[in-house]
Amino acid sequence: MFYVYKSIQKGEEIMNENKEFKPYIPADKITPEFTVTSIIMGVILAVIFGAANAYLGLRVGMTVSASIPAAVISMGVIRKIMKKNSILESNMVQTIGSAGESLAAGAIFTMPALFLWAEEGLCEMPGIVEITLIALCGGVLGVLFMVPLRNALIVKEHATLLYPEGTACADVLLAGEEGGANAATVFSGMGIAAILMAAGMHCVGCPSSAMESLEEACMVHGMDADQVLKRINDYLANKDK
Numbered sequence: 001m002f003y004v005y006k007s008i009q010k011g012e013e014i015m016n017e018n019k020e021f022k023p024y025i026p027a028d029k030i031t032p033e034f035t036v037t038s039i040i041m042g043v044i045l046a047v048i049f050g051a052a053n054a055y056l057g058l059r060v061g062m063t064v065s066a067s068i069p070a071a072v073i074s075m076g077v078i079r080k081i082m083k084k085n086s087i088l089e090s091n092m093v094q095t096i097g098s099a100g101e102s103l104a105a106g107a108i109f110t111m112p113a114l115f116l117w118a119e120e121g122l123c124e125m126p127g128i129v130e131i132t133l134i135a136l137c138g139g140v141l142g143v144l145f146m147v148p149l150r151n152a153l154i155v156k157e158h159a160t161l162l163y164p165e166g167t168a169c170a171d172v173l174l175a176g177e178e179g180g181a182n183a184a185t186v187f188s189g190m191g192i193a194a195i196l197m198a199a200g201m202h203c204v205g206c207p208s209s210a211m212e213s214l215e216e217a218c219m220v221h222g223m224d225a226d227q228v229l230k231r232i233n234d235y236l237a238n239k240d241k
Contacts, residue, residue: 024087024174025087025088031086031087031088031089032084032086032088032089033086033088033089033091033092034092035089035092037078037082037084037089038074038089038090038092038093038096039092039096041074041077041078041093041096041097042070042074042092042093042094042095042096042097042100043096043100045066045070045073045074045093045094045096045097045100046096046097046099046100046101047100049066049069049070049097049098049100049101049104050100050101050103050104051104052101053066053101053104053105053108054104054105054107054108057104057105057108057109058108058112063101063104063105063108065098065101065165066097066098066100066101067094067097067098067165067166067169068165068168068169068172070093070094070097070098070101071090071091071093071094071169071172071173072172073093073097074089074090074091074093074094074097075090075172075173078090078093087173087174090173091173094169094173099139102142103135103138103139103142106135106138106142107131107134107135107138110134111126111131111134114126114130191235191239192232192235192236195228195231195232195235196217196228199221199223199228199231200221200223201217201218201221201223201228214228214229
């Protein structure tokens with residue numbers, strides 16, 4: 001999420017190793033960003049991905065990032081359905097959506113301790129008010145810490161720290177902005193991801209599997225790589241018709 005803002009936000013020029021960074025959106029260009037549409041869509045995605053991550057984290061002990069899915073959904077809704085052309089607006093949607101997912105992830109890994117302490121009689125059982133206040137404090141602290149960390153980890157370390165997930169998220173938004181074949185590639189990727197998920201490869205998008213080839217992933221999950229590849233090729237062939 002940090003790198004997305006670094007890559008496309010307006011009005012920012014960064015010097016790194018005598019190389020000037022030019023933002024995708026020039027400082028003198030006025031583009032919708034913090035709008036009612038972006039806020040409403042972002043909040044909806046934050047609730048959906050936050051609830052999904054909370055359930056997943058409590059069940060299996062791990063969560064998944066919502067940055068890229070939120071970016072794809074926002075790009076599809078804003079550009080394809082609402083016929084609006086604002087990459088900053090799409091970026092705001094994915095930022096709010098991924099923030100809700102991150103907040104839920106932080107809560108589910110700390111809240112169970114309170115319930116365990118309550119079972120042992122060390123404290124009272126937390127209610128909805130206590131849980132809400134703790135999550136709210138965590139979100140506010142995250143925003144406050146981001147202010148100095150942004151300058152230290154993004155502005156001063158541009159092109160040094162890569163932020164793979166943020167870079168991929170920015171590339172998704174840029175592909176949607178350019179349209180044409182690039183946007184089609186993004187939506188084709190969603191279909192391929194659905195095929196892999198349906199085949200039982202539920203680790204799609206997991207950072208630990210990011211560098212695996214399809215053959216290696218199929219070997220780990222005990223699948224026939226040729227059959228999975230055939231499904232993907234059939235999907236792409238039918239899509240082009």
